[in-house]
Amino acid sequence: MMDIILDAGYGSIKSVAGIGMIVVPLMIVMQVLKDCRVLDKIADILRPMTEFFGMSKEASFPLIVGLVFGLSYGAGVIVQSSKEGNLTKKDVVLMVLFLINCHAVFEDTLIFVAVGANGWVLLLARTAAAVALTYFMSKRIRNLDENKLMEAASGNGCGHHHG
Secondary structure, three states, X not given: OHHHHHHHHHHHHHHXXXXXXXXXXXXXXXXXXXXXXXXXXXXXXHHHHHHHOOOOHHHHHHXXXXXXXXXXXXXXXXXXXXXXXXXXXXXXXXXXXXHHHOOOHHHHHHHHHHXXXXXXXXXXXXXXXXXXXXXXXHHHOXXXXXXXXXXXXXXXXXXXXXX
């Protein structure tokens, strides 16, 4: 029994360390890109997408990280950006909704192609699902105040809007 607990603990520490070895350099790169105003240029390029979903331009970099590197690494960048006050609660909710359906797009697509899936169909289906869900929710939460935002996103809002 103790061996199982030790193995689980060691495996968990190893996983966290592995994620940290990627997330920490990503944070450093993000800060350098921010200081050099590269993030502003990326945000300008992606502004049509973030505006389509009703997100702030600051949401573009964490969104890209989640798309390319996946949820573990994207979450680190989202949390850091949120702690710095760069993201609204609405940004975070919509980003998470998008990334639930469409994360690590290159890696996941290549893995499924390797076992015989059509990569283009998979990529288009995931992207379409992410866009549809995020767009729908962006319209649903557009008129809610900050206090009701998390309630609506968690499904407890049920459309009972008073006011």
